[in-house]
Each structure stands twice: as C-alpha cells, then as structure tokens.
Amino acid sequence: MRKTIAILGSTGSIGKNALDVVRQYPDRFKVAGLAAGNNLALLKDQIAEFAPKLVSLADPARAAELAQALPAGCRTRIVSGPTGIEQVATLDSVSQVLSAVVGAAGLLPTYAAIRAGKDIALANKETLVMAGELIMAAAARHSVTIQPVDSEHSAIAQGLDAGRRQDVSRLVLTASGGPFFRRVDKDLATVTPAEALAHPNWSMGKKISIDSATLMNKGLEVIEAHHLFSIPVAQIEVLIHPQSIVHSLVEYRDGAMIAHLGIPDMKIPIAYALSFPERLELNLPRLNLADAANLEFLAPDHQRFPALLLACAACRRGGTLPAILNGANEVAVEAFLAGSISFPAITAIVAETLRRSERREAQELAAILSADAEARKLAKALVESGFGH
Ligand SMILES: NC(=O)c1ccc[n+]([C@@H]2O[C@H](COP(=O)([O-])OP(=O)(O)OC[C@H]3O[C@@H](n4cnc5c(N)ncnc54)[C@H](OP(=O)(O)O)[C@@H]3O)[C@@H](O)[C@H]2O)c1
Numbered sequence: 001m002r003k004t005i006a007i008l009g010s011t012g013s014i015g016k017n018a019l020d021v022v023r024q025y026p027d028r029f030k031v032a033g034l035a036a037g038n039n040l041a042l043l044k045d046q047i048a049e050f051a052p053k054l055v056s057l058a059d060p061a062r063a064a065e066l067a068q069a070l071p072a073g074c075r076t077r078i079v080s081g082p083t084g085i086e087q088v089a090t091l092d093s094v095s096q097v098l099s100a101v102v103g104a105a106g107l108l109p110t111y112a113a114i115r116a117g118k119d120i121a122l123a124n125k126e127t128l129v130m131a132g133e134l135i136m137a138a139a140a141r142h143s144v145t146i147q148p149v150d151s152e153h154s155a156i157a158q159g160l161d162a163g164r165r166q167d168v169s170r171l172v173l174t175a176s177g178g179p180f181f182r183r184v185d186k187d188l189a190t191v192t193p194a195e196a197l198a199h200p201n202w203s204m205g206k207k208i209s210i211d212s213a214t215l216m217n218k219g220l221e222v223i224e225a226h227h228l229f230s231i232p233v234a235q236i237e238v239l240i241h242p243q244s245i246v247h248s249l250v251e252y253r254d255g256a257m258i259a260h261l262g263i264p265d266m267k268i269p270i271a272y273a274l275s276f277p278e279r280l281e282l283n284l285p286r287l288n289l290a291d292a293a294n295l296e297f298l299a300p301d302h303q304r305f306p307a308l309l310l311a312c313a314a315c316r317r318g319g320t321l322p323a324i325l326n327g328a329n330e331v332a333v334e335a336f337l338a339g340s341i342s343f344p345a346i347t348a349i350v351a352e353t354l355r356r357s358e359r360r361e362a363q364e365l366a367a368i369l370s371a372d373a374e375a376r377k378l379a380k381a382l383v384e385s386g387f388g389h
Pocket of ligand 1: 008009010011012013014015035036037038039040057058085100101102103105123124125126149150151202203204205206207208266
C-alpha cells in the first residue's frame with residue numbers, strides 16, 4: 001500500500017533527496033503536501049511532477065505568485081505563512097510528515113503534525129533542541145513515532161535494536177570535524193563563508209554546513225540524541241571521524257560496540273525513516289571497505305571548536321537554555337554568512353547570549369518561543385556591537 005506523506009522543506013537538501021527516493025518508488029509513496037520558504041521555481045516543478053493536494057510557501061506574496069504561475073487545470077491548492085505550513089503538516093490523508101525545514105521555523109509545524117497524530121521523519125533537529133521534552137511527551141501522548149533522519153541518529157536507532165535499553169552504556173556520535181579540523185595552521189579568524197561551506201564529505205544546506213564547521217551541529221545532535229533516546233548527556237560521547245563512514249555507535253555494558261557503516265549519502269537514512277522497518281534498494285554505490293581501509297577516530301578539539309561543549313552544558317542545565325543556544329546560533333550563523341562577523345564570533349556570540357540569559361522551565365511552548373525571541377534579540381545586538389571580533 002502507498003504511504004501518503006507531506007514534506008516540509010521540500011526545496012532544501014533533505015527535501016530534494018527525499019523526493020528522489022519518492023521518484024524511485026512511486027508505488028510506495030504518494031506526496032500529498034509540500035512546504036517551502038521561497039524557492040518558487042523549484043516548487044512549481046515539484047507540483048508538476050508530484051501533483052500534491054496542498055502546497056505552502058512562507059511568504060504570502062510568493063504564494064500568490066506561485067498560484068498565478070500554475071497551469072490551468074492544476075488541482076494543487078496554494079497556502080502560505082505559519083498557518084499554511086501547519087495545514088500541510090496536518091493534512092487528513094497524510095500518515096507521515098518529513099520535517100526538513102531548516103531552523104526554528106520547523107518547530108511549530110512539527111508540533112502541529114504530532115498533535116494531529118502524524119508519524120514524523122525528523123531531519124529538523126532544532127525542533128528537539130528547542131523543545132525536546134515537550135515534543136517527546138506529545139509524541140508519546142499521540143502514539144506517534146519519530147524516526148530520525150540525521151544519519152548519526154538513524155545509526156544509533158539501528159544500533160539500539162541490537163540489545164536491551166538497560167544494557168546500553170553509552171552512545172558514540174561521530175563527526176566529520178568539518179573543513180578546518182585538520183587544518184591546525186589555519187587562523188579561524190580569517191575563514192570566509194565559502195571556505196566554511198565547503199564540507200569535506202556531505203553536501204548539505206548552508207546553515208548545517210556552517211554548524212558542522214563550528215562543531216555546533218554535533219552539539220545540537222547531542223541534545224537531539226539525549227531527547228530521542230532518553231539518555232543522559234554524560235553517556236553521549238563525540239568522536240571526530242574524518243571519513244564519515246561510521247555514522248555512529250552504541251556501546252553495551254559488555255563492551256560490545258555496534259557500529260553503523262555506509263557511504264555518506266543522506267538518501268540512505270531518509271529512505272529508512274520513510275520505509276521503516278522495511279529497507280528499500282537504492283540506486284547508490286556500495287561502501288567498499290577495502291577502499292576505506294583507514295578509518296580514524298580522534299577526540300574533538302574543544303579549544304579551537306568550543307561550540308560542542310557549550311551545547312552539552314546547555315543540555316545538562318536544560319530548561320530554555322538549549323532554545324537560547326539555538327536561537328543565538330541561528331542569528332550568528334546568518335551574520336557570518338552575510339559577512340558581518342568572523343567565524344570564531346559565531347560561537348562567542350552564542351556563549352555571550354547564554355551568559356546574559358536567564359534559564360526558565362521549558363514545559364510550555366510559550367516559554368520556549370519567548371526564550372528563542374529574547375535570544376535572537378540579544379544575539380542581534382551583539383552582532384551589531386561587533387562582539388567577538
Ligand atoms: N542536509 C543534510 O544533509 C542534513 C542532514 C541531517 C540533518 N539535516 C537537518 O535537516 C534540516 C534541513 O536541512 P537542509 O540541509 O535540507 O537545509 P536547506 O537545504 O537549507 O533547506 C531548508 C528548507 O527549509 C525551507 N524553509 C526555510 N525557512 C522556511 C520557513 N520559514 N517556512 C517553510 N520552509 C522554510 C527552505 O525553503 P526555500 O529553499 O524554498 O527557501 C528549504 O526547503 C535542518 O534542520 C538540518 O539540520 C540536514
């Protein structure tokens with residue numbers, strides 16, 4: 001039977017990869033809803049190919065333009081704004097929602113989808129970073145499954161299938177280290193956005209590419225793993241693995257470590273999240289272990305890349321601190337991409353925003369959203385004041 005899905009962030013790196021999987025398996029998946037930010041041209045093509053029932057664009061003016069541009073007889077309805085994406089996320093016919101918008105914009109539609117009883121394939125890690133307790137509680141209340149799309153979390157979920165939860169001693173998240181980990185001679189203050197965007201192994205959206213270069217991405221992933229697998233941060237270790245072949249590991253109490261290996265291609269965890277528990281054959285090269293003979297694992301360099309420890313500390317202290325970390329990071333990454341601040345200033349601004357913010361409980365959505373807004377305001381003021389230069 002065909003599974004009916006909605007894709008939030010269909011024009012992004014994850015969204016396009018997911019549609020590649022759908023394209024290969026039209027007998028398995030039907031796309032009923034798509035949502036994106038601004039990329040009208042690509043959405044138009046996606047509508048022509050997948051004929052979704054409902055499509056949302058963030059900007060109402062762009063949505064009106066898209067509606068105008070559709071051919072006569074096209075039955076796709078166009079909506080817009082925060083209510084539009086929520087309509088897509090809660091479409092009656094949809095049973096699973098791929099949450100792949102970038103950043104905090106993913107939180108509300110993902111939460112709406114869960115409350116409407118939709119299973120989630122989760123790429124938008126910011127949802128769990130900001131509101132992990134709230135989201136996991138809502139998923140349990142609505143009997144919704146959250147399948148991770150992040151390759152590390154997909155690897156861990158599969159490693160956890162090898163044993164009992166009470167026998168797990170720790171999770172090991174691997175990180176490529178980004179483009180600068182090996183370049184110890186590189187003065188990070190001189191890094192340009194183009195250099196930081198050039199990820200050695202993965203082809204991804206801009207925000208996650210910068211987060212990978214600062215190691216904030218791994219910090220966000222520690223928080224995501226903490227909530228997703230209900231495990232204390234102290235039992236989550238990060239290792240730099242420059243080859244990106246071992247996607248993560250689970251260690252059990254007897255010392256056995258279950259690793260997940262594969263080529264670095266997001267179609268593998270995306271397809272698994274969409275087809276779970278079945279595995280689909282994908283048109284991808286296989287990992288040749290003889291070619292990948294040198295697999296290295298190194299400790300992170302916290303001195304040069306302090307973002308990871310910052311995120312772990314925010315997670316340990318909990319409450320609204322992870323949402324504050326996330327909001328400040330989004331502002332700082334955007335400022336770096338715009339050429340307004342230096343690469344090291346990204347993490348410095350996040351640290352300073354956390355230092356100036358108050359921790360509040362994060363049981364209510366309102367408290368989380370207000371912490372996010374406050375953090376953005378503080379971080380923007382720091383950017384404008386030239387902090388961290
Ligand atoms: N890329 C990866 O390999 C990867 C791996 C693991 C996890 N993730 C996670 O997956 C998420 C998406 O990453 P990505 O790399 O695919 O990002 P991306 O390429 O930048 O794509 C982001 C998507 O979100 C849409 N979007 C942005 N703001 C929006 C808004 N306000 N309302 C609706 N849609 C909006 C964009 O639309 P427009 O382009 O039309 O503006 C685009 O479709 C992130 O949370 C990331 O951490 C990504």
